Amino acid sequence: MKILARWKLVYSRRMWSRTLRIAKKEYVQNMKNPWIMVLAVVFLVLSVVVSYYGTASESSVEWMDMEHTVRYLTAYVEYMVPILAVVLGYGSVVRERESGTMALLLAYPVDRGEVLSGKFLGLWSVLITCVVTGLGIGGLIISMHIPDVVWAEYYLFILASVLLGGIYLSLYIMLSVIFEDSTSSMAGSIFTLFLFSFIWLFSVYALAELTFGWSEVVAGRPPKWYLGLQLFNPVLIWYTLLALNIPALREWAMEFGGEEPRYHPGYYDTWIMLILLIIWIAVPLILAEYLFNRKEID
Amino acid sequence: MAFIKIEDLYKSYGQREALRGLDLSVSKGDIYGFLGPNGAGKTTAIKIIMGLIKPDAGSVNIGGKDVSREGMQIRRYIGYLPERIAFYRDMSIWDNLSFLCDIKECPQERIYSLLDDFKINAPPETKIKQLSKGMVQRLGLAQTLIGDPKVLILDEPTTGLDPEIRHWVKDKIIDMGKSGKTIFLSSHILSDVQQLCNRVGVISNGRMIAEDNVDMLGSTLRLDHRFRLSVKPLRDALERVKDIEEVKRPRIEDGSLVLYCRGEDKVKVIEHLLQHCFDILDFSVDEPDLEEVFVKIMEGEK
Numbered sequence: 001m002k003i004l005a006r007w008k009l010v011y012s013r014r015m016w017s018r019t020l021r022i023a024k025k026e027y028v029q030n031m032k033n034p035w036i037m038v039l040a041v042v043f044l045v046l047s048v049v050v051s052y053y054g055t056a057s058e059s060s061v062e063w064m065d066m067e068h069t070v071r072y073l074t075a076y077v078e079y080m081v082p083i084l085a086v087v088l089g090y091g092s093v094v095r096e097r098e099s100g101t102m103a104l105l106l107a108y109p110v111d112r113g114e115v116l117s118g119k120f121l122g123l124w125s126v127l128i129t130c131v132v133t134g135l136g137i138g139g140l141i142i143s144m145h146i147p148d149v150v151w152a153e154y155y156l157f158i159l160a161s162v163l164l165g166g167i168y169l170s171l172y173i174m175l176s177v178i179f180e181d182s183t184s185s186m187a188g189s190i191f192t193l194f195l196f197s198f199i200w201l202f203s204v205y206a207l208a209e210l211t212f213g214w215s216e217v218v219a220g221r222p223p224k225w226y227l228g229l230q231l232f233n234p235v236l237i238w239y240t241l242l243a244l245n246i247p248a249l250r251e252w253a254m255e256f257g258g259e260e261p262r263y264h265p266g267y268y269d270t271w272i273m274l275i276l277l278i279i280w281i282a283v284p285l286i287l288a289e290y291l292f293n294r295k296e297i298d
Numbered sequence: 299m300a301f302i303k304i305e306d307l308y309k310s311y312g313q314r315e316a317l318r319g320l321d322l323s324v325s326k327g328d329i330y331g332f333l334g335p336n337g338a339g340k341t342t343a344i345k346i347i348m349g350l351i352k353p354d355a356g357s358v359n360i361g362g363k364d365v366s367r368e369g370m371q372i373r374r375y376i377g378y379l380p381e382r383i384a385f386y387r388d389m390s391i392w393d394n395l396s397f398l399c400d401i402k403e404c405p406q407e408r409i410y411s412l413l414d415d416f417k418i419n420a421p422p423e424t425k426i427k428q429l430s431k432g433m434v435q436r437l438g439l440a441q442t443l444i445g446d447p448k449v450l451i452l453d454e455p456t457t458g459l460d461p462e463i464r465h466w467v468k469d470k471i472i473d474m475g476k477s478g479k480t481i482f483l484s485s486h487i488l489s490d491v492q493q494l495c496n497r498v499g500v501i502s503n504g505r506m507i508a509e510d511n512v513d514m515l516g517s518t519l520r521l522d523h524r525f526r527l528s529v530k531p532l533r534d535a536l537e538r539v540k541d542i543e544e545v546k547r548p549r550i551e552d553g554s555l556v557l558y559c560r561g562e563d564k565v566k567v568i569e570h571l572l573q574h575c576f577d578i579l580d581f582s583v584d585e586p587d588l589e590e591v592f593v594k595i596m597e598g599e600k
Contacts, residue, residue, distance in 0.1 A: 100384030106349070107373060107380070108401045109371070
C-alpha cells in the first residue's frame with residue numbers, strides 16, 4: 001500500500017509544481033554565482049584553445065576537426081565537470097541546514113523528496129546551461145574555422161558530459177545530506193572526484209597487475225571481472241560511451257593502453273552505457289532521499 | 299477538546315534525554331505559553347510538532363491528525379516561526395515570500411498586505427542580507443501568516459530583540475490571537491508569557507510539571523504574595539523583617555521594602571514592624587506573578 005501511495009505521489013500535479021518551484025529557485029539563485037559564469041567561460045576558452053593549439057606538440061598549429069577536438073577535450077572535461085558539480089552540489093543541503101533555511105522550508109507543506117528532486121533539477125539545469133553554453137559557443141567558433149563539420153560526435157560529447165555532471169551532482173547532493181557541516185561535505189566531494197579519477201583507476205590497475213598482469217589488459221585480454229569493474233566507475237562509463245562512438249578517441253585509447261572498445265564485451269554498447277549513466281544519477285539520489293527522510297533538522 | 303495534543307513524548311540525543319514523557323494539550327483559540335528554562339526541551343518538542351525531528355516514542359496530534367503520518371496536510375494550516383529565523387540571504391524580500399507562497403499554494407497578492415501589516419518598509423526588492431535583525435524578525439512573523447493558517451507555532455519570538463521591536467512583536471501576537479488563531483508560543487521570558495498567554499505549561503527536564511492558567515497555578519501551588527511597604531527607616535526595617543521566618547527574599551526596590559510571604563502572614567509582618575516603632579506610610583499586595591510560579595516550580599524540581 002505504501003508503494004502504491006508513493007506512486008500516486010509521483011503522478012500528483014501538486015508534487016511536480018512544488019518540485020519545479022524549488023528547482024526554479026535553485027536555478028535563479030545559483031545562476032547569480034559568479035563562479036558558474038567563470039566556469040562557463042573556461043569551457044568556452046578551453047574548447048577553442050584545445051581545438052587550435054591541440055596539435056602544437058606536433059610542430060604545427062591549426063584548427064582540429066570536431067572529432068579530434070573532443071579527443072583532447074575529454075582530458076579536461078573529466079575534471080572540469082566534477083569541479084563545476086562540486087561548486088553547485090557540496091553545500092546544497094548542508095549549507096541550508098547550517099543557515100536555518102531548511103528548517104523553515106520543511107515547516108511548509110513540502111516533502112523532503114520534493115526538496116531533493118527540486119534541488120537536483122535546478123542545479124543540474126545550471127550545470128547544463130554552463131556546459132552547453134561554454135562548449136556550444138566554443139563549438140560554433142571552431143565550426144567557423146574547419147570545413148565539413150560533423151556535429152553528431154560533438155553533440156554526443158556534450159550530452160555525455162552533461163550526464164557525467166548529473167552523476168557527480170547527485171553524488172554531491174547525497175554527501176551534502178550525509179555530512180553535518182559544509183567543510184566536511186566539500187572534503188568528501190573532492191575525495192569522490194579523486195576516487196573516480198585517480199584512486200579507482202590506480203587501484204584497479206594495481207589489482208590487474210597483481211592478478212593476471214597488466215600486459216594482458218594491454219593485449220586486449222582482460223578477464224571479465226576487470227571489465228565488469230569498469231562499470232562501477234561513472235568516469236569509465238562516460239569514457240567508454242565516447243570511445244564507442246568517436247573513432248579518434250578509440251584510437252587514442254588503444255595507444256594509451258588497453259581501453260580499446262574492440263575488446264570490450266557485447267554488453268559494452270552505446271545504449272547500455274547511456275542507461276548506466278542514468279542509473280548512476282538515480283541511485284545516489286534515491287539513497288539521498290532515504291537518508292534525508294531520516295535526518296534530524298536542527 | 300484539545301486542538302494540539304502531545305502524549306507521552308520521548309526523545310533522546312545519545313545519553314541525554316531531551317523529552318521524558320511530555321504531555322500537553324492546547325484548546326482551539328488558546329494562546330498557550332510553553333515555558334521553561336533553557337535546555338528544558340521546548341525547542342525539541344516544537345521541532346517534533348513541525349516534523350523536523352522524529353520522537354523516540356509518543357504522539358503529536360493537531361486538529362485530530364497525527365503529525366508523523368499526516369505531516370504534509372497539517373503543515374498546510376500551520377505557520378511556524380523558528381527560534382533562529384533564516385531566509386535566503388541573497389534573495390530579495392519579495393522573492394523569499396513569493397517562493398514560500400508558491401510552496402503553500404496561496405496567491406502572491408497576499409504578500410503586499412503582509413508587508414504592509416508588518417510594517418516592512420524596505421522596498422520588496424531589498425536583499426535579506428541588507429535588513430536589520432528586527433526587520434528580519436518582523437518578516438519571520440509575517441511569513442507565519444502565509445496561507446492564513448489556523449495554528450501558529452512561535453519558538454522564542456521575542457528573544458534577542460530590542461525593547462521597541464519586542465513590544466511591537468507582542469502586540470502583533472495579541473492581534474493574531476484576537477483573530478481566532480490558536481497560538482503555541484515557547485519562551486523563557488516570564489513577563490512575555492504572562493502578558494500574552496491565557497494558558498501556560500511549564501516544562502523542566504523534558505517533562506510537563508504544571509499546566510493551567512497563571513491564576514490557577516498561583517492558587518494551586520499556594521504561592522507567596524508580593525508585599526511592598528513604604529516604611530521608615532527603610533534599611534533598619536529591612537534588617538528587622540529578616541528576623542521573621544515566614545518572610546522570603548526581602549529587598550529594597552525603588553525606595554520601598556519588598557518581600558514575599560503567604561497572604562495570612564501579611565498581618566504578622568505589619569505587627570512586627572509596628573512593635574519595633576517603624577512608621578508604615580503605605581503598603582500594597584500583588585497577586586502571585588509568573589515569576590513566583592516559575593521559582594516555586596523550579597524549587598520543587600530541585
